[in-house]
Amino acid sequence: xxxxxxxxxxxxxxxxxxxxxxxxxxxxxxxxxxxxxxxxxxxxxxxxxxxxxxxxxxxxxxxxxxxxxxxxxxxxxxxxxxxxxxxxxxxxxxxxxxxxxxxxxxxxxxxxxxxxxxxxxxxxxxxxxxxxxxxxxxxxxxxxxxxxxxxxxxxxxxxxxxxxxxxxxxxxxxxxxxxxxxxxxxxxxxxxxxxxxxxxxxxxxxxxxxxxxxxxxxxxxxxxxxxxxxxxxxxxxxxxxxxxxxxxxxxxxxxxxxxxxxxxxxxxxxxxxxxxxxxxxxxxxxxxxxxxxxxxxxxxxxxxxxxxxxxxxxxxxxxxxx
Ligand code: ASP
Numbered sequence: 001x002x003x004x005x006x007x008x009x010x011x012x013x014x015x016x017x018x019x020x021x022x023x024x025x026x027x028x029x030x031x032x033x034x035x036x037x038x039x040x041x042x043x044x045x046x047x048x049x050x051x052x053x054x055x056x057x058x059x060x061x062x063x064x065x066x067x068x069x070x071x072x073x074x075x076x077x078x079x080x081x082x083x084x085x086x087x088x089x090x091x092x093x094x095x096x097x098x099x100x101x102x103x104x105x106x107x108x109x110x111x112x113x114x115x116x117x118x119x120x121x122x123x124x125x126x127x128x129x130x131x132x133x134x135x136x137x138x139x140x141x142x143x144x145x146x147x148x149x150x151x152x153x154x155x156x157x158x159x160x161x162x163x164x165x166x167x168x169x170x171x172x173x174x175x176x177x178x179x180x181x182x183x184x185x186x187x188x189x190x191x192x193x194x195x196x197x198x199x200x201x202x203x204x205x206x207x208x209x210x211x212x213x214x215x216x217x218x219x220x221x222x223x224x225x226x227x228x229x230x231x232x233x234x235x236x237x238x239x240x241x242x243x244x245x246x247x248x249x250x251x252x253x254x255x256x257x258x259x260x261x262x263x264x265x266x267x268x269x270x271x272x273x274x275x276x277x278x279x280x281x282x283x284x285x286x287x288x289x290x291x292x293x294x295x296x297x298x299x300x301x302x303x304x305x306x307x308x309x310x311x312x313x314x315x316x317x318x319x320x321x322x
Contacts, residue, residue, distance in 0.1 A: 005269070005270045005273035005274060005283055005302050006302065007266050007269055007270045007273075007300055007301070007302055008300070008301055008302075008306075009262055009265060009266050009298055009299060009300040009301075010298065010299045010308065010310075010318065010320075011261070011262045011296060011297070011298050012261075012291070012296045012297035012298065012310045012312060012316060013296050013312075013314075013316055014294070014295055014296040015296060015312050015313070015314045015316070016199065016293075016294060017195075017197070017312065017313035017314055018049075018052035018053065018194075018195060018196055018197055018312070018313045019052075019194070019195045019291060019297065019310070019311065019312035019313065020045065020048040020049060020052060020061065020065070020192065020193070020194045020195075020291075020310065020311045020312070021192070021193050021194075021289040021290075021291050021297050021299065021308070021309070021310045022041060022044045022045065022048070022065060022069070022190070022191065022192045022289070022308070022309050022310075023189075023190065023191050023192075023237065023239060023287060023289050023299065023306060023307060023308045023309075024037050024040055024041055024044075024069065024074065024075050024188055024189075024190050024307035024308075024321075025075060025076060025186075025187045025188035025189045025190065025239050025287075025306070025307055026187060026239045026240055026285070026286055026287030026301040026302075026303040026305070026306035026307075027185060027186055027187040027188070027303050027304070027305065028303065028304040028305060029188075029304075029305045029307060029321055033074065034321045036073075036074040037074050037075070037188075037307040037321045038307075038319060038321055039072075039074065040069055040072040040073075040074040040075060040307075041307060041308070041309040041319050041321070042309070042319060043068055043069075043072065044065045044068055044069050044190075044192065044309065045309050045310075045311050045317070045319065047064055047065055047068050048061050048062075048064070048065040048192065048194060048311065049311045051064060052194065052196060052197070052313065053313065055196070055197050056196065057196050057198075057200060057202075058097070058098070058194040058195055058196040058200045058201055058202035058235075059095065059097040059120075059123075059200075059202040061192070061194040061196065061202070062095065062192040062193065062194050062202045062203060062204035063095065063116055063117065063120045063204060065192040065194070065204070066093070066095075066116040066190055066191070066192050066204040066205070066206050067114045067116050067117060069190035069192075069206070070113075070114050070115065070116060070190065070206055071113075071114070073157065074188065075188040075189070075190045075307075076186055076187060076188035076189055076190075076207055076208045076209070077091065077093075077115075077188065077189060077190045077206040077207055077208055078091065078113065078114065078115065078155070078206065078208070079113070079154065079155050079157065080155070080157040080159065080160060080208075081155060081160065081207070081208020081209070082160055082163065082164075082186055082188075082208050082209065082210065082211040082212075083156065083160050083161070083163075083164040083211060083212070084209070084212070084213055084214065084215045084217075085212050085213065085214055085215065086215055087156070087161075087164055088110060088152055088215060089110065089152055089155035089156055089160075089208055090108050090109065090110055090208070090209060090215065090216075091108075091109045091110075091112070091115045091155075091206065091207065091208050091209070092105075092106065092107040092108065092109070092115065092206070092207050092209065092218060092219060092221040092222040092227075093105065093106055093109075093115035093116045093118070093119040093204070093205065093206035093207070093221060093222060094106075094119055094204070094205055094221060094222040094223065094224060094227055094228045095116060095119045095120050095123055095202070095203070095204040095205075095228065096123075096202065096203050096204075096224060096228055096229060096230040096235070097123070097200070097201075097202050097230060098200055098201035098202060098203075098230035098231050098232050098233075098234075098235055098293075099200045099201070099232050101231065102123050103123055103131060103224045103228075104118075104119040104120055104121065104122035104123025104124070104125070104131050104132070105119050105122065105131065105132040105133075105222035105223070105224065106118040106119050106122060106132070106133055106134065106138045106142075106222060107132070107133075107134040107135070107138065107218045107221075107222045108134045108135045108138065108216065108218065109138055109139055109142070110136070110139060110152045110155075111139040111142075111143075111149045111150060111151065111152060112138070112139050112142040112147055112148075112149060113147070113148040113149065113150055114147060114148065115206050116204055116206045117142075117145075117147050118133075118138065118141065118142040118145065118147055119204070119206075119222070121141075121142070121145040121147065122141075132222065134218065134222075155208075160211075163186065163211065164211065164212070167211055167212050168212070171212065185210060185211060186210075186211055187210065187239055187240060187241075187286075187303070188208075188307070189205065189206070189207035189208075189221060189227075189239040190205070190206050190207070191203070191204065191205040191206070191227075191228065191237025191238070191239060191289060192204050192237060192289075193230070193235040193236060193237055193289055193290070193291040193297070194235070194291070195235075195291055195293065199293055200232075201230050201231075201232065201233075201234065201235040201291065201292075201293060202230055202235055203228040203229060203230040203235040203236055203237050203251070204228060204237065205221050205227045205228040205237045205238065205239075206221065207219065207221040207227075207239075209221075209242070210241075210242065218242075219242020219243065219245070219246070220238060220242040220243075220245035220246040220250070221242065223246055224252075225249045225251060225252035226238070226242075226245050226246040226248075226249055226250060226251060226252070227239075227242070227245060227246075227250075227251065228251055229251035229252045229254075229255050230255065231255055231256075232293065233255065233292060233293055234254070234255040234261070234264075234290060234291065234292040234293065235255065235290070235291050236250075236251035236252075236254045236255050236265075236288055236289065236290045236291075237251065237288070237289050238250045238251050238286060238287070238288050239286055239287050239288075239306075240272075240284070240285055240286015240287055240301075240302075240303065241276075241278060241284050241285060241286055244272055244276040244278070244284030244286065245272065245284075245286055247276060248268070248271065248272040248275070248276070248284075250268055250269075250272060250286070250288060251288070253268050254268045254288055254290050255290070260295060260296075260298075261290050261291070261292050261295055261296055261297050261298040262298040262300070264290060264298070265288050265289075265290045265298040265299065265300035266298075266300045268288060268300070269286060269287065269288055269300045269301060269302050270302070272284050272286060272302075273285060273302045283302065285301075285302045285303045286301065286302065286303065287299065287300065287301030287302070287303060287306040287308075288300050288301070289308065297310065305321060305322055306321075307320075307321045308320055308321075
């Protein structure tokens, strides 16, 4: 594949104190949705920054930040997620703590209000064979953990119901070989990576998947190394075409790369674009946030826009949807 990727990126300068990077998806976000995305990112940053300044652990910070974005409504996560072919919300999430090398993940949730809280609960579960759960059993586990539950229609927003109807009209009869990964496909997955006062790192990602997919499809988001990853050197969260991100092990590769954060983030999204052909004949698009223990952080994306924001205790911050 020789497609030329147009990669854009931003850097978070080198620092060692608390820091936070968040994203609200990478796609051609329409102007009418920018303000709402900015609001969601702004709330995420203030929640996360306040917690980090109070000395909260990175893994607690990414849990709360992502839970806030799941509740916000602007994004493809939690309430307001995009719909499957049959008109359901099905959500996936994953979380990882760098120093403990521990992760938790959940997929195909239809009733759990905060998928990231179930991922976190599974990460902390005493049973060593229980880190990743899916489907109705996973929703039931969330109930047993005491996490908030609602019926599936509660998650369906008017915006996504309209979008679903419009796609159904355009597509006619859905065919599995046409997974609707066009450039304009909404991909408002949310993610956060944080570094706490002690230098520990964590990553969390939550999604409602891609619109009009078959029920039961699981993308990259709940797969460790693909949609999220953290070790004691770096942490990453991804968004974009899930099958390509999974085939590229995007987050693990970016974290394990022996390069500067911006080179690692750029080269990983560029490689994915070059190597994997999308159904529309272009390269596989997506975005990545990456934060390191000592060398700063970066955001890189190959989509027309990416909703992204950053904060660090040394005074650096940005919040952009372009
Ligand atoms: N990566 C997500 C998925 O494929 C979608 C997205 O990031 O927008 O499920």
